[in-house]
Amino acid sequence: MSERRIMDLETGVDVQGLLDQVRAQQEQVQRIQRGVEAMEVKGYSRGNEVTVSLRGSGQFTDVSIDPEAMRRYNARDLGDMVLEAVNDGLRKMAEATSARFAPVIEAAGRMERFTS
Numbered sequence: 001m002s003e004r005r006i007m008d009l010e011t012g013v014d015v016q017g018l019l020d021q022v023r024a025q026q027e028q029v030q031r032i033q034r035g036v037e038a039m040e041v042k043g044y045s046r047g048n049e050v051t052v053s054l055r056g057s058g059q060f061t062d063v064s065i066d067p068e069a070m071r072r073y074n075a076r077d078l079g080d081m082v083l084e085a086v087n088d089g090l091r092k093m094a095e096a097t098s099a100r101f102a103p104v105i106e107a108a109g110r111m112e113r114f115t116s
Contacts, residue, residue, distance in 0.1 A: 025104055032100050039096060043089025045081035052085045056093060060086070 036056035043052045049069035053062040063085075065078065073081070
């Protein structure tokens, strides 16, 4: 049985082909999103005295403070170190997420140029 193709008579664009590409990209995005949510990264303060672990879902799963740092620093300094580690982890997660989504974003850009 032959597949019916939907063509835009004015532009000659294969509309059915574009719809198929969009569906495939949606499935790919969902797979990537599930992979991102399962990822875990670690963030570190300067000196690695505080370590945090977080998942792609945004959930922090662990905060570890070196016992020596607890003796050496006051509460304000330790708080700053926790913030450094959290921000490092968030930056790493953003970079990893961008890298995973890059192929889909590039493909969407190519498709947009094709239809413009």
